[in-house]
Amino acid sequence: MRPIAQAKLIVYRWRLAQVTTSRAPASHCYGWGMQKPNEARTPRRRSRAPRIILLSLFALGVALLFRQGLVPSPLSPFPALDLAQPNPWFVDWRLAELKNNRELCPRVLKAPHVAAQPIPDHRGSDGCGWINAVRLESAGGVRAGFDKVTCEVSAALALWLEHDVQAIAREMLGQRVVSIQSFGSYSCRNIIGNPFWKNMKSEHAFANAVDIGAFNLADGRRISVAQHWKGDGVEARFLKAVHGRACRYFRVALSPEYNQAHHDHLHLDRGPLWRCK
DSSP: OOHHHHHHHHHHHHHHHHHHHHHSOHHHHOOTTOOOOOOOOOOOOOOSHHHHHHHHHHHHHHHHHHHTTOSOGGGOOSOOOOTTSSSOTTHHHHHHTTTTOTTHHHHHSOTTTEEEEEEOOEEOTTSOEESSEEEEEEETTEEEEEEEEEHHHHHHHHHHIIIIIHHHHHHHHSSOEEEEEEOOSOOOOBOOSOGGGTTSBOGGGGTOEEEEEEEEETTSOEEEHHHHTTSOSHHHHHHHHHHHHHTTTOSEEEOTTTOGGGTTOEEEEOSSOOEEO
């Protein structure tokens, strides 16, 4: 065979061997003791969902602790509530700090914003009673006589009366409020007027609520919930305006719009529920 023909034959056989090898199964390409080369793998991203869920649960737990007043004062980032300052930030949590803190209460409930005397705690065998309560004489410069009422409700009442009710009264009625008609605060009973909650203790059972029947003005006029709420005059607008502002400080603020049981008064409390109607 000629050298050129022999060379062409060698090249042809080499190319045939290459084609056969490339088409062979992987098991034919790697013998015993031979390792298959590592293939490039795209790294998997870890899901962020578990981390987000854990952070959300943590934040919710912290918020619940603040809302229930369970964060000790040394650990709280908030300063003591100043009743002279209108529109305090985080007002609900800062009011809740007064729930169990006997040392903080007299630092907040002080003249000229509040006139009150602390009373001993009382826990009845019937599940009623009060903790960290006072005997209230005035709040926000308004005579407000409540025999037993919690510290946090007293502070909320002072903020509402001084910074909201008085401003609305001067704007709408041209007079300031000098006193409110009390329909009571402490009463050992269940919730009235709501069949879904009839077996649940009212916040009145813990002195953590107040009922207000009327607002007395400096010129002698009385703005009554029973008499003026359903009207269309300035008195009705005043009552609806002060009720709306109460929802900032009280978690539950009920009016005659809620049910017949509240036809003649405003119910304000700082219990665990949240309703403004």
